[in-house]
Amino acid sequence: MMNATELESKARWVWRETLKLHALCQETRIASSLSCAEILVALYYGGVLRFDPKEPLWEGRDRFVISKGHGSISFYPILADLGFFDPAELQRPGLPGALLKAIPDPHIPGYETVNGSLGHGIGVAAGMALGLKAKKSGSAVFVLAGDGELYEGAMWEGVMFAGHQRLSNLCVIVDNNRQCMLDYCRNVLDLSPLGAKFEAFGWEALEVDGHDLGALLPALESAKRLGRKKPLVIIANTIKGRGVPNLEGQPLCHIFNVKADDVAKLVREESR
Amino acid sequence: MNTMRDVFISALCDRMADTDSVFFLSADLGAPALDRLRQQHPERFINVGIAEQSCINTATGLALEGFNTYAYGIAPFISMRCLEQCRVNLALTNVVRPLNVTMLSLGSGLSYDISGPSHHCLEDISLMRTLPGIEIYSPSTLGQARALCARTLETSAPRYIRLDGKPCPETLGGGAPDFDKGFEVVREGTGPTIVATGYMVRTALAAAELLKNDVSVRVVDVFRLDHLDDDAFCDAVSGGGGLLTLEEAFVGCGGLDAFVNQSLAAKGLRLTLRHMGMPRSYEYSNGDRHHLHKANGIDADSIAQAVSSL
Numbered sequence: 001m002m003n004a005t006e007l008e009s010k011a012r013w014v015w016r017e018t019l020k021l022h023a024l025c026q027e028t029r030i031a032s033s034l035s036c037a038e039i040l041v042a043l044y045y046g047g048v049l050r051f052d053p054k055e056p057l058w059e060g061r062d063r064f065v066i067s068k069g070h071g072s073i074s075f076y077p078i079l080a081d082l083g084f085f086d087p088a089e090l091q092r093p094g095l096p097g098a099l100l101k102a103i104p105d106p107h108i109p110g111y112e113t114v115n116g117s118l119g120h121g122i123g124v125a126a127g128m129a130l131g132l133k134a135k136k137s138g139s140a141v142f143v144l145a146g147d148g149e150l151y152e153g154a155m156w157e158g159v160m161f162a163g164h165q166r167l168s169n170l171c172v173i174v175d176n177n178r179q180c181m182l183d184y185c186r187n188v189l190d191l192s193p194l195g196a197k198f199e200a201f202g203w204e205a206l207e208v209d210g211h212d213l214g215a216l217l218p219a220l221e222s223a224k225r226l227g228r229k230k231p232l233v234i235i236a237n238t239i240k241g242r243g244v245p246n247l248e249g250q251p252l253c254h255i256f257n258v259k260a261d262d263v264a265k266l267v268r269e270e271s272r
Numbered sequence: 273m274n275t276m277r278d279v280f281i282s283a284l285c286d287r288m289a290d291t292d293s294v295f296f297l298s299a300d301l302g303a304p305a306l307d308r309l310r311q312q313h314p315e316r317f318i319n320v321g322i323a324e325q326s327c328i329n330t331a332t333g334l335a336l337e338g339f340n341t342y343a344y345g346i347a348p349f350i351s352m353r354c355l356e357q358c359r360v361n362l363a364l365t366n367v368v369r370p371l372n373v374t375m376l377s378l379g380s381g382l383s384y385d386i387s388g389p390s391h392h393c394l395e396d397i398s399l400m401r402t403l404p405g406i407e408i409y410s411p412s413t414l415g416q417a418r419a420l421c422a423r424t425l426e427t428s429a430p431r432y433i434r435l436d437g438k439p440c441p442e443t444l445g446g447g448a449p450d451f452d453k454g455f456e457v458v459r460e461g462t463g464p465t466i467v468a469t470g471y472m473v474r475t476a477l478a479a480a481e482l483l484k485n486d487v488s489v490r491v492v493d494v495f496r497l498d499h500l501d502d503d504a505f506c507d508a509v510s511g512g513g514g515l516l517t518l519e520e521a522f523v524g525c526g527g528l529d530a531f532v533n534q535s536l537a538a539k540g541l542r543l544t545l546r547h548m549g550m551p552r553s554y555e556y557s558n559g560d561r562h563h564l565h566k567a568n569g570i571d572a573d574s575i576a577q578a579v580s581s582l
Contacts, residue, residue, distance in 0.1 A: 106368040112336070114364045117356065123326055124361055127333015134295075134315075135337065154357065157326035165318075 001047035007213045011041045015243055016267045017077035017090065023263040025093040027102035031241035031253040032071025035177040035210070036144060039236055042216040043142065044078050048224070050139070053083035056109040062139050062224075063128050065112050067121020068146035068175060069103050075110070076100055084109040119152025121145050122172055126162040129170040129231075140224050143172040147191055148180030156201075162231045163202025170231040171223035172198075175210065177240035181254045198233040210236025243270070273439035276417035277378050280435065281305035283421040284342070288313050291425075295334050299327045299345035301378060306344075324349050328357035328375075335371040340425065347379040347393035347434065355399060362430040363403040372428040376435060380410065380470055381520030382550075383437030385561040389554040393434075397469075397497055397519065398526035400432045407431040408497040409451075412473040414442045416449050416495055423451060436471050438561070444473055446493060454496035457508055461490030464513030464582050466575065469494045469528050472518045475565070478572035479579060487513075489579055497531055505532075506539040514544030514582035518575060520565075523549030544582055548575065 002010060014037045022030040043049050043064065052058040066072045080087040085099055085108065093100040099108055103116040113124055121143045129141040149155065162170050174194065178185050185191050195205035206222070208215040216236065223232045240254070241247020244266060247256055258266070281296075282305040288294050289312075296309060300322045310317040320327045324345050331341040343350060351358075362373055377396060384391035400408045407429045411417045420433055446456040458473060459480050466489060468476040473493045480489035492508060494500065509515055515536075519528040529547035536543065550568055557567060565571040 106365065113332075114360050114368075117360045120329060120357070120360055123329025123357075124333045124336070126326075127330035127335075128337055129333070130318075130330065131295075131334045131337025131339055134292075134339070154325040154329060157321075157323045158329060161320060161323070161326050161330060 002045045004214065007041060007045055010045050011038050011213065012270065014041055014074050014077055016270060018074040019258065019263045019267060021073055021076055021090060021093055022258060023260040024091070025102060026257045027094060028073045029070040029254060030073070030244070030258055031247045031256060032068065032146065032175070032177065033073035034242045034244065034247070035238035035240045036068070036071060036175040037074045037242070038211050038213055038216060039144065039173055039175060040075055040078055042213055042220055044082060046213070046217045046220070048217070048220045049142065053109070056084060060139060063112055063125070063141040065121045065125040065128070065141065065143045066104065066115050067143055068118065068149055069115030071146055071175065072104060072144065075104070079108065079110040118146070118149035119154050122155045122162070123158030125170060125172070126158045126165070126167055129162065129167040130165060132169055133167070140169045140171060142223065143170070145172055145174050147174050147176045147178060147185055147194070150174070150191055151180070151189060159198060159201045159203065166202070166229055167231045168228040171220070172231070172233045173220070174233060174235045175238055176235050177238045179240045179251065179254060183251050195233065195235055202230055204228070204230045204232045205235065206232065207235040207237065210238035211242060273441060274414055275437070275439050276411060276414060276435040277303045277376070278305040279414045280376065280417045280421045281309055283418050285309040285312060287425055288316060293338065293340050295339045295341045297327050297331055297341065297343050299324045299343070299350060301345055324354040325357050328354045329361060331373045332357070332361040332365060332371065335373045336369060340372045340428070342374045342376055344376040344378065346391065347377040347383070347396060348391060350375055350377050351393065351396040351399060351432070358406070359403055363405050366405050366430050370428060371430050373430045374424045375432045377432060378435050379437040380434040381436070382561050382564050383471070385564055386558060389556055392555060394520070394522045394550050395525070396432070396434060397521050397528060401497060401526055401531065405430060406498065408434070409495060410434045410470040410497055411495050412440070412470055412493050413444055414440060419449050434470060440471070444477060444493065449495055451496055452501065453504055454500040455492055455494040455505055455508070457490060458493045459489070459491035461488040462512050463488045463490070464579050465490040465492055465509045465515045466518055466579060467492045467494055467509065467515060467528070467532050468518040469497065470520060472520050472570070475570065475572050475575060476518055479575035482572060482576040483580060487580060494528060494531070497528065500531065500535050502535045502538045505535050506541045509543070510541055514546065516546045516548060516575070516579055516582060518570065519549040520570070521549050522552045523547050524552060546578055546582060548578060
């Protein structure tokens, strides 16, 4: 497990690597991949998840379901770094025969489910959590969901189901960047108060700064605390396109690209 | 007479005593046999509520954890309300991570006759056929339903099983179904062939009986709709006369008719063809199944007439 300084440094590395991937494959969704970088670092380097890169489907692993597929390109460098696949794959996203696509799929070791279509993660993860309970497994199920995909009704069917079944081994992390594709969520369909909505369905809700590793870690660790009775949602407030001036604060940043030259400049400046 | 759903669920309930790998999910749909199952195996029965998307998603998650999972719902809803979940979480996922999930779709075709068109299910064969990797079964008898239950316990796949809602006979004269072959000849004949599926096999047999003094009609029951032994099928239907397909589904939309055409084309077998089923419009008029069949030209008399003019 890493200390706080090492975690911060790893998060910056993930930010740079994600931008470099985007420079190589402009079809990747960069803004929503940057909002969840610290969440992923906390889960994989902060000692939260149990995993085995050499045996990605190891029975004793904690399950990590990525629901917001497009916005998880920042997971690629992490998986490569941990040994889930050859880091050389990071140099050829989207090329014929390459492992990594603009939208991930479960052929990539470390991805559990199909995720390009939004709104599936909570329901499928609830089934996994139920199955693990039936097997009397100590493994937990974590889900990374976007706030925008909570517009899909099937997500709330899953929320209702998990609450009723008291799936205390389930934790949903909402990458709450408060933007969907065309606008801020508050202008499209306001999702607030998000935590109260989950609580009304029988969940425990926590709200944290999703870029603050010091706040994220205890919240994520609490998901695995023994004796919990309810599923947990962690609403991680984030910034879409974080750290990239042309993306932050742009209503349309989901579909904005950062050109290779700009990526090089950003990475150079950040590395100083 | 018993129903397919009760025979299937009853057989499953008996086998659940010997295995802890089964979960049965219902989208708030019951059955007498299900009352026994949920009493005897309360920890393995879950009513997910009137929520077919949740039913398929939950089934997927359980299957990813190694469980053999059944998702039971009313035909038009367990096939179409959650078609996206079937595509992404069953068909697409199964390519990478094999899943054992059986959709039990109750009320095929016009089973829910007087409930009207929201409950009629005339699209499911066509839609499910477009999803690679989903096995599709359309039994015509209790014996086939029972054999299908055994298959779901002995093999692993995502499957769609189309169960008729009304009581049906134990057998129509065929033997144990061979699911690798996908069909059986239930009435031998030397003239034209009626190829039918599900409930309509009985209508086909009735039409053949009406014509017995004039023409010797062969009746073929196709009980699997994603896979057919083309050699055996073409051999079975090539002995004289034309071929008429009959389904309680929209005709000309990629259902049994297209499935049979594909098999004939694969073997280069040229026959005079006619496709019969529900015309491509929704049936709002009232009346029981027999009435609806007559009104739409797929009752035994109409079929007999069509066969004799092939």
